[in-house]
Amino acid sequence: MSANSHPYAGTGQHVGSYYAASANPAPLRPAVKGAHEAEICVVGAGYSGLSTALHLAEKGYSVTVVEGARIGWGASGRNGGQIVNGLNASLDTIGKRYGADTAKFVAGLVQEGGEIIRERIKTYDIQCDLKDGNVFAAMTPRHMKELEHTKAVWESHGLNNYRMLTRDEMRQHVTTDAYVGGMLDVTGGHMHPLNLALGQAAAVEKLGGTIYEMSPVTRVDTDAERPVIYTPEGQITCKTLVLCGNAYLGHVVPTLEWRVMPVSTQVMATEPLGAERAAALMPSDTCIEDVRYILDYYRMSADKRLLFGGGVVYSGTDPKDIKASLWKNMMKVFPQLSDVKIDYAWSGNFALSFSRVPQMGRIGANTYFAHGYSGHGITGSHTFGRILAEAIDGDLSRFDVFAGLPWIPFPGGRALRVPYSIVGAWWYSLRDRLGV
Numbered sequence: 001m002s003a004n005s006h007p008y009a010g011t012g013q014h015v016g017s018y019y020a021a022s023a024n025p026a027p028l029r030p031a032v033k034g035a036h037e038a039e040i041c042v043v044g045a046g047y048s049g050l051s052t053a054l055h056l057a058e059k060g061y062s063v064t065v066v067e068g069a070r071i072g073w074g075a076s077g078r079n080g081g082q083i084v085n086g087l088n089a090s091l092d093t094i095g096k097r098y099g100a101d102t103a104k105f106v107a108g109l110v111q112e113g114g115e116i117i118r119e120r121i122k123t124y125d126i127q128c129d130l131k132d133g134n135v136f137a138a139m140t141p142r143h144m145k146e147l148e149h150t151k152a153v154w155e156s157h158g159l160n161n162y163r164m165l166t167r168d169e170m171r172q173h174v175t176t177d178a179y180v181g182g183m184l185d186v187t188g189g190h191m192h193p194l195n196l197a198l199g200q201a202a203a204v205e206k207l208g209g210t211i212y213e214m215s216p217v218t219r220v221d222t223d224a225e226r227p228v229i230y231t232p233e234g235q236i237t238c239k240t241l242v243l244c245g246n247a248y249l250g251h252v253v254p255t256l257e258w259r260v261m262p263v264s265t266q267v268m269a270t271e272p273l274g275a276e277r278a279a280a281l282m283p284s285d286t287c288i289e290d291v292r293y294i295l296d297y298y299r300m301s302a303d304k305r306l307l308f309g310g311g312v313v314y315s316g317t318d319p320k321d322i323k324a325s326l327w328k329n330m331m332k333v334f335p336q337l338s339d340v341k342i343d344y345a346w347s348g349n350f351a352l353s354f355s356r357v358p359q360m361g362r363i364g365a366n367t368y369f370a371h372g373y374s375g376h377g378i379t380g381s382h383t384f385g386r387i388l389a390e391a392i393d394g395d396l397s398r399f400d401v402f403a404g405l406p407w408i409p410f411p412g413g414r415a416l417r418v419p420y421s422i423v424g425a426w427w428y429s430l431r432d433r434l435g436v
Helices: 047-058 091-098 100-107 112-123 141-156 193-206 275-281 322-333 377-392 397-403 413-434
Strands: 034-043 063-066 131-138 162-165 181-190 210-212 219-221 228-231 234-243 260-270 287-290 296-300 306-314 342-353 359-363 367-371
Touching: 034 047, 047 063, 047 193, 047 367, 047 377, 063 193, 063 234, 091 100, 091 141, 100 397, 112 181, 112 193, 112 377, 131 141, 141 162, 141 181, 181 287, 193 210, 234 377, 260 322, 296 322, 306 322, 322 342, 359 377, 359 397, 367 377, 377 397
Parallel strands: 034 063, 034 234, 063 210, 131 287, 234 367
Antiparallel strands: 131 181, 162 181, 219 228, 228 234, 260 306, 260 342, 287 296, 296 306, 359 367
């Protein structure tokens, strides 16, 4: 298969995003050709795969990473760039569904992903424009009550990094009349997501790992004692296989395909606003996300562009006009930007699980997987990469907790998962509009 006929990635080159246009220089890695042997083979060079590979390489394992397109081609190189602690499912929900012990366990690791990211950036000198601070924005009094409850729950688990913000205090972070208040997480932050992925890939190689690009996996044999992956021009047989394709794994592994659903979200980047105008809009240079079911999220880039994202399209398709779908929301927050040009607009998929809790497990004896971060993949993927590496290294204590959680199928299965999710989104969006 040539570079012009990738089944899910077009040419395999990065989409026309601001991140791709401002990415640090990176080499083009070779494709898999012929038959190879590997100790550990990781499928997917997004955050999950790179985190797993880097943790294993640090432990002395020989690691091979196989990517169907370019490094960070999927969600890891297209997302909003916001380091947001926690899972999509709240600690309350996890406690009610799985018990207090599980909620306590999850609370003990929800800030770990951000810590890993910062450690990686420092250790490997990754240039990705890291900034501190994440603000949750409330548009209604009900939203404020939800944030106050969230703060109380997190503090009950010893997580004391949050501060409630009044309407006036919110304006210290974002100059808008759209919000009644909010909550600051000082341990959150934001960065250039594609450059973070590229930096971790370089770190894997620095430690002796091998990375292949432009090698979409077409088939996986997990039944054999030594798993085998097949690409258009070659194959790799390994002692241990790790599947980290997430929303882009597609039909390659049927047992995983219907556990999650691809959902697209959109981002656009304005022209550079200049330091003075950017500071007037977002004085603290934190990142912002509101707390609606279908939310807006935004931040300033290093070169003072507003990166504004939001919206969802179930089944992972792109909207007809990304700029138009995001522009109206941006105007509600920043009507003072009605004169700016939009230089970039793009879309990307994340993997949604019905429970909104990531899934981790094993297929057969020697194949591991992790997926389903449900929009919270920046931090979650880094944590799960560490947990996968621990398990492969022999410490199954944290892996077994997540692997033991029952996964919940989408009602109606394959045929009804998209319409069901659309109806659910409509209902919760209506509640947001009504403020109830």
